[in-house]
Amino acid sequence: MSVTVRFAPSPTGLLHVGNARVALINWLFAKAHGGYFLLRYDDTDAERSRPEFVKAIAADLTWLGLEWDRKSFQSARLARYGEAAEALKAAGRLYPCFETPEELDYKRKRQLARGLPPVYDRAHLHLPKAERQRFEAEGRQPHWRFKLDHRVEQWEDLVRGSSHVDCASLSDPVLIRADGTFLYTLPSVVDDADFGVSHIIRGEDHVTNTAPQLQLFRAIGAEPPAFAHLPLMTDKSGAGLSKRLGSLSLADLRGQGIEAMAVNSLLAKLGTSDAIEERGSLQDLTRDFSIGRFSRSTARFDPVELGHLNARLLHGMDFETARPRLAALGLKMAGAAFWAAVRGNLSVLDEAAQWWPVVTGPLVPVVEDQAFLSAAADVLPPEPWDAATWGLWTGAVKAATGRKGRDLFHPLRLALTGRGNGPELKNLLPLIGRDKARRRLGGETV
Numbered sequence: 001m002s003v004t005v006r007f008a009p010s011p012t013g014l015l016h017v018g019n020a021r022v023a024l025i026n027w028l029f030a031k032a033h034g035g036y037f038l039l040r041y042d043d044t045d046a047e048r049s050r051p052e053f054v055k056a057i058a059a060d061l062t063w064l065g066l067e068w069d070r071k072s073f074q075s076a077r078l079a080r081y082g083e084a085a086e087a088l089k090a091a092g093r094l095y096p097c098f099e100t101p102e103e104l105d106y107k108r109k110r111q112l113a114r115g116l117p118p119v120y121d122r123a124h125l126h127l128p129k130a131e132r133q134r135f136e137a138e139g140r141q142p143h144w145r146f147k148l149d150h151r152v153e154q155w156e157d158l159v160r161g162s163s164h165v166d167c168a169s170l171s172d173p174v175l176i177r178a179d180g181t182f183l184y185t186l187p188s189v190v191d192d193a194d195f196g197v198s199h200i201i202r203g204e205d206h207v208t209n210t211a212p213q214l215q216l217f218r219a220i221g222a223e224p225p226a227f228a229h230l231p232l233m234t235d236k237s238g239a240g241l242s243k244r245l246g247s248l249s250l251a252d253l254r255g256q257g258i259e260a261m262a263v264n265s266l267l268a269k270l271g272t273s274d275a276i277e278e279r280g281s282l283q284d285l286t287r288d289f290s291i292g293r294f295s296r297s298t299a300r301f302d303p304v305e306l307g308h309l310n311a312r313l314l315h316g317m318d319f320e321t322a323r324p325r326l327a328a329l330g331l332k333m334a335g336a337a338f339w340a341a342v343r344g345n346l347s348v349l350d351e352a353a354q355w356w357p358v359v360t361g362p363l364v365p366v367v368e369d370q371a372f373l374s375a376a377a378d379v380l381p382p383e384p385w386d387a388a389t390w391g392l393w394t395g396a397v398k399a400a401t402g403r404k405g406r407d408l409f410h411p412l413r414l415a416l417t418g419r420g421n422g423p424e425l426k427n428l429l430p431l432i433g434r435d436k437a438r439r440r441l442g443g444e445t446v
Helices: 017-032 051-064 074-090 101-113 129-137 185-194 204-219 250-255 260-267 282-287 303-315 319-328 336-345 349-360 370-378 389-401 406-417 425-432 434-441
Strands: 004-007 036-041 070-073 094-097 143-146 152-157 161-166 174-176 199-203 226-230 233-235 299-301
Touching: 004 017, 004 199, 017 036, 017 051, 017 199, 017 226, 017 233, 017 250, 017 260, 017 282, 036 051, 036 074, 051 250, 051 260, 070 074, 074 094, 074 143, 074 174, 074 185, 094 174, 143 204, 152 204, 152 226, 161 204, 174 185, 185 204, 199 204, 204 226, 250 260, 260 282, 260 303, 303 336, 319 336, 319 349, 336 349, 336 425, 349 425, 370 389, 370 406, 370 434, 389 406, 389 425, 406 425, 406 434, 425 434
Parallel strands: 004 036, 036 070, 199 226, 233 299
Antiparallel strands: 094 143, 143 174, 152 161
16 A cells, blocks of 8 residues: 655644654655655635745745655635535535534533533434524524444554544534534545545544544545554653743744754654664654654653754764855855864854854953963974874973963963863864964964
């Protein structure tokens, strides 16, 4: 069977890390099976859907590297959903209900007060014609419910294992609002059937929805796909992400300088027993991907862990990968030696720009003891310099001044870089060069 999965965001806001995890796992599943990844915009909510969010979602997925094989918009398929609805009405599976929201809310409260589950009582399933005409004369427009077969629906979930839901415990779901607009369920099922979606991979908050959807697939004459329900993500303490961490949109992470592959490396392994390690490409993640590795345990997202992954990715990034991004920061002249010198101290790539003036100047040296620095300048070795120069020079300074440890190294670092810490000076010193080093040791801004 050809594998086809879909990621179906509503363009009513920005993607966050929870959305990204679902998109990534769908993409990896498809590619691991030689299949197809469909991007479907669930934009039937015309009032809240925005073109700027359509663009933002595409930009976020592109940033992550999750290229789609096909794209669709539900707003372009309303006629198709109407056809499916009419067929369901003709088959007796879709029936009109005229209760107002206030009447339904009153019913639910009465049921709860009696200790009963708030399940719709099907009061309008067999509404007499005369009563229906009376409601219509009052100007009421019906909403339409899908009549469930009161049976237990079972499926083999790719994450949760053997699963079942008793549909007698559920209300007949509303598929069409009183204003004629479609809710999520009908367009989603029709699209999944029409586009040949073979596997639906989503959050466990949709488990209960699966049972009505299985019946709806069969009601429109389609074979239901396989399902996988992933545990939802929480923060490190187990609390909800939105409540405790604020906004974690992909746009925010990108703005903070987080690498796309740091996000992918973390999200691909959360909820599995696999070690979370930085990976350089989606192909690396695809090679060892298996949906069977995901457990039912809560996946806990830790921004600190993401930051560590991000740093490790940068520390191992080769110069050819970094070169165009350094150029975008204005460091067009930065070479491989500069990148090798600074990358081990970066938490985000943009920090490289902070070290460029150390190499090129101008830089204001920090002078604590001019006599000591002058003595150090007197024993500067001749060029050419390499990674061994720092050790040779500081050995000579130690012999000349008697200083050692922090008393030796810290004043030299302050004078040469203007900072108390940073990349190893054995790598920076050859880039600074003898002339600038000598002048900075003399207190000059250069």
